[in-house]
Amino acid sequence: MAGQGIPRLLLSRLARSGEPISQLFGSPAVADNPYAVLESVRARGQLIRTPIAYFTVDHEICRNMLRDKDMGVRATDNFSTRFTVLRWLKDRAPLAPNPTEAPSMLVVNPPEHDRLRRSVSAAFTPRAIARLRDRVETVTVELLDALPENGTADLISDFAAQVPIAIISEMLGFPYDTRDEFLSWGDAITPLLDIGNPWPTYRRALIAIESMDRFADGHIARLRAEPGEDILSTLVAEGEMDDQELKATATLLMGAGFETTVNLIGNAIVQLLAHPDQLARLREEPDLWPNAVEEVLRIDSPVQSTARVAHAEVEYAGMRLAPEATVILSLAGANRDPKVFDEPDRFDITRANAKEHLSFSSGIHACLGASLARMEAVHALRALFERFPDLKLAGEPTRRPLFTLHGYSHMPVALGHRHAERSATMHS
Template identity: 40%
Template sequence: PRPFAGRGCRGVGLPVRNDMINIEGEVALKTELFGDPQALFEQLGRPGPVHRVALPDGMPAWLVTGHAEVREVLSDPRLVRGADAAAPELRQYLGMYSDDFVLTRHMMLSDPPDHTRMRRAVSKAFTPRRVEQLRPRVEKITRELVDAMLPQGTADIVDALALPLPIAVICEMLGVPFEDRAEFGQRAEVITGMNASSGPQELVGAGRWFDAYLGSLVERRRTDPGDDMISGMLQAQIGPDPLSDLELRSNAFILLVGGFETSVNLIANGLLALLRHPDALSRLRDDLSLLPEAVEEMMRLDSPVSTVTYRFATEKLTIGGVEIQPGDHVAVSIAAANHDPTRFPDPSRLDITRKTNGHLSFSHGIHFCLGAPLARLEGEIAFRELLSRTDGLRLAVAEEELRWKQNFIVHRLEHLPVTFASAEEA
């Protein structure tokens, strides 16, 4: 992609640097803090909802941690995603800028009116009705995955359930042939390694692969449409303000990656939370009608997306009593906002009956996650199947042996080994 490609450029970050030293007036933050709100609060070292920090990639930012203030930021039109609004000194941190790159020309990194136009087109293909129609298929895929686990008495939940379930579902929604899904998953893992294990050249390579693959898939659907989301997005092209071909491919890409990342982390992180709170696990197993509330509480307790970056002030404004200058970078800690004790008392405790209305794990405002109904559906079905068909679930390793993906944007377990007995044989 061309760097600094003019007005409306979108950014993709550079690899993380955890060796950053303190910059004057800023607190340098390491990656692991972003998935641990209590440790983050301790590191920030002072009260207040807004902090001057250096992110793990070195980029200066105002980090917003208060629940009310994060909601404010996520809905304030004076804070835009388009990186052309960024102060010149910030551009060195915005690795790849381009209006013609598939990784960055989607609605998540767009502002109105482009965002409005893109979301309208994608929403026509990603409707709640379409998601609900997937329920029997999600149940079947989940049942088959658990079938394969049960005879072993042990499994890595990430590899056996949390990852393959949402990848299979989103690929079916997009009409990706079964034989291509393994490579889709591998390439998507490179993208989710952004700001962590994946370097700029790997990201560019994965982006080009997605661009070429999705381009060929789109062309096939033009001549042979089906009951999939790409066909639905093509149908939405008939009318005013259609998506460009690049925008269609880019939004298909973000649906693919976003369509599984949240669910993977919900299932794995949520199960770990239950294992850490055995009373909650027992109560939920005894009363699966609590699942909808429990899933929301799992999302709040350990948000799959921990940080949202790349919002730039277009004018002077005040957040939480702190004056933000034009061009400043504002990032929000979703994890910290979900642990704000003024909004959620005793926030580190898993309370599966907690009223979690207002948690921010699916974001807020115009960028509220379009895939939220799908993540909830997959989470509820996965936990229902797992809890109803196993007994004695417990970690197969000491908790300190668990490892998290080195990424300050998402909070993802590398593996979650567990042991269990089959409830069907008990």
């Protein structure tokens, strides 16, 4: 808890001085709409120094740092381990394997990262993703059929979360009845991607990690006895990962496999309902759906930030960064950089360079499942708005009080009448 408590105290102290990082991580209101704070950072320069870390919202710097071999990753609370006592505590009370701690490939550097990523990359090739399209269509139709005509629904729990959780569960060989547990575990663990969590949030995450670890132990044992055709069965059979690496990889893929996509789908629904002219254009020109998804990724990124640490002395924007210097990269800020995107605050599904966003990161840590997330979102969104053309919000959507992951926890809607025909397939 020291790795969260000390940053929390520091953030609280800095909040009184108006430091942008303390506002972004410490205020639910700012987490809901961080863009004004990010623009205040942009006004201070391409790269600024704060008492916690360097910070940038600059597209060019973010992109270059993500690709720089002299910049690496570390766990989100690792800046705290500069203190000897905290390092001692961390070494003696490690968390069970989870997406936020090594050996998760999210927070390890080459050559460990390359070995772990190479082991699972075959499951996310374009050919592999194409094979999943029919299953995504089937799951989407089943979910839409279950929604009540002229009724109400929570489009996060009833739809946006269910599409990706179904697909990634099957890819990992997880039983159908574990989906709700994984949604609950993911909701509890994802705050660890932020810093300075309060004790109740941190304790809930620890309980979820322990539960997930016990499940993973049992699941891996079952796959050794009765392997299937899923990713984990292949990894177990290959024997190139130890149990800690298997569990960290499984939980990372599970979390990344639905967290990004549920936020992407939810953010897209709100953006499209707020811009009926854009939604009308999509009804007339459905071939624009892939670019519409890219524009949602740009203007309301499901992953708002990441961090890099200098492994050698580097220079950016005329500033020399010493080894071990930490930089928080605002992907959301980079995605609204006016040097790259004209009128960056305008939602435009026809934006020619929308795909230049950094929402899926870049370089060796670029999101492994980006193509899957895009495919799921394009089909789910098109199918939803075709089946329920009169869909509208039935209350204010509730944002998750997080900074790193940006999405909704609840989205009440009035569905309206159901279109008689099922959505067109996405085989084009």
